[in-house]
Amino acid sequence: MIRPTLRCVLLTAAGAPPALLLGVIAPQLWFLGMIWMPLVLALAALDALLAARAPALRVECPGAIEIGAPLIVDVHLRSKPIAGLELALAAGPRLAPRAEGRIRLARGENQASIAFIAVRRGTERIEAVWSRWTGPFGLIWRQRIEALDRRVVIAPDIRPVRSSAHVLLRDAQAGEMARVDRGEGSEFEALSEWRSGMERRTIDWNHSARHLKLLARENRIERNNQIVFAIDTGRVMCEPIEGLPRVDRAITAALLGAYAALKLGDRVALFGFDSQPRVSSGTVSGVRAFPLMQRLAGELDYSTAETNYTLALATLAGDLTRRSLVVIFTEFTDPTGAELMIRAAANLLRGHLVLFVILADDELEELAGAEPAAIDDVSRAVIAASMLRERRLVTARLRHAGIHVLEAPHREMGAALVRQYLDFKRRNLL
Template sequence: MIQFFKSLYFNPRFFISIGVFAVLFLVSYWLTPIYAYVWLLALAFLLLTLADVVLLFKQNSLNAERILPDKFSNSDLNSVKIELQNQASVKINVELIEEIPVQFQKRDFIKRVSIPPKKKISTSYGLRPVERGEYIFGNLNAYVSSPINLIKRRYTFNKDQMVKVFPSFIQMKKYDFLAIDNRISQIGLKKIRRIGHTMEFEQIKEYIQGDDIRTINWKATAKHQGIMVNQYQDEKSQPIYSIIDTSRVMKMPFDELKLVDYAINSTLAFSNIALKKKDKVGMLSFSHKIGNYLPASSKMTQLQLILNQLYNIDTKFLDSDFGLLYAHLKRKITQRSLLMLYTNFEHISSLQRQLPYLKAISKKHVLVVIFFKNTELEKFSEEQPENLATIYEQTIAIQFKNDKYFMAKELEKHGIQTILTAPKDLSINTINKYLEIKARGLL
């Protein structure tokens, strides 16, 4: 009986009807002839309510299931599917109230559907997580009404389901084609002109504008009407490391996603491309001490190992120790490698403190320093000023923006490759830089 009352709820139509009867009884005080008819209507309403109760509670009229994917992709829209089956012989209306994980801070979820008798339907909704970790779903609450629509019965399903949020594997798959088809081009993907070549011969093809004239095959040209050139493959099995700074400078959020999460998503997408290109891939995280370290390898299981390492990375509140990073690289990575360093500098003085260590690392390896534009400041600097104080603030914002470009030039002056990018363009710019370095034969 207690469970019955816990599951019983009243629809707005019930309370509206009660209000109407109250008014009718009040009016019947002066119009006494209608008093008996009002009682008859009230009795009919009571019988109708009891019929609605019997219709909803004589059997379980609804079966529902929340279907979650194996894992969520961070910063991407993930679909959650709900399957509903009407087990009654009449049409039912269902209000779904989902207890979404607390990380989303979303407490107004409601979805309404109608299900024909003995039919099964499915509905879905999307969630965009911005933090890695475990997400717990509460009850899937379903409030079922019959065509009478006076009362409703509550059902609960799938309590405490858990799903893990991993670095963006959707973004990784998005750029996966770059490793298998060199002919595809799209906005944001640069076509890199090949400067040099290795000694790994691939095929003879017709000359097109931009090919190195030193690769002309004169014997093949003599046998054909057009000029023929030798085509060479990129060098393979080169060690490549993604190095992620997890200090406080990477805690800054853009579009609700921290810089360290942008770096993690980019690392996964970039590592996938490099593995498909037959290179060895590894990763390293550091702040005031060395964090996760995975030696470079080209094994098929390496991408899963990288994903597991990236899942547990989080930012610290301390400054990063680039001297410690230099010592660790000197001791652990002895072969010349491509190092993609994800960090951030907001002021020239912060770069100057770390520049000696970056120069020392670049002498032994091909170092690419990746840091971020402050897109919020850039957006603010382009707004129309409203008063003198805003003009002053915009001048400072422009100075900060120009400092970023100056820092990039300063790094390039010392022979260090740089990527200065907006956070949302990080993955594609990182992949472009990798393809450029491979094409130019810098490694």
């Protein structure tokens, strides 16, 4: 495919003013003004004939990527480098190009890297690679489209699991073989001689009086607790926060919490819902079950439906056969939906420990606290402040009902969730 460059268009248009001026000054020579356009067209045709042949390209692309992570696609030239060669990739909407999405090779280069950002989970295709280059005069573009049909699987983000899970669990695990199960739990492990630095509340006074020396109780951290991660995938949770949907931020935090629970010997389940329950897994245990949790989290689809808390939490309560920690990732905007959510959560609270996890909305905070420069800024600030006020009222009502609420920025959500879970274990609330 051949197209004129901007230089060719401007050069063609540049002949119009002299031709018009010639027609006014010397009307009998008007035909000389018609010579310019055929001359430019002839040069463009010559430029097309002298342009380099289409390059042979080889594209290397990863088969899987995590949402929010950069996807780097390498394009190699298997033929002679072409000066000024431009490359671009045609990809689906789940892959957002960084910068312009088009790269220009410098003289002598035979490799280029084109970066995308994965913004939605699922399977996406890189459909084609576009290449174009100019002739020696720079008057025409020669363009080629080569079909690729490379598939890229966009999975939930588990980078926090790889990078920070062991650091977060370091304080919860003793780390020494002799103390692997001992901690601040509720199950009795053994008696040991009390030493300076140990808490006085661990002293067993009856056995100390019998043996005529201070003895302390060492407890075992209780295991085999059941934790359910319930993720709302409704319309509000699919709204983006700093480029990624809230539900994907929630999935990342839930997977980090699930890994921590599996690592500490607890049982984990996943529950997804919007207008009705969508995903309901059984409880699993052991770190080897984490890939299953990751796969089930990847099956949570984006939804445009309103969340039905009554149906979802009632179904979840019916599926639970023992006391569990239910971690609910959700977002609320209207008072009516929040009222139904509170009632459904209160019913769930009768037999379980309930924790609501809410992403802090930095955008609303900025709008409410920004200094107004125009009347529209005042309107935005008033609306944002009203939404924040309603949000705080709902949070206060949840806490008043005995429900735990965790609110943190998305960057800190996973770590905050793990710390909250460990705090529940230390306080023997599970």
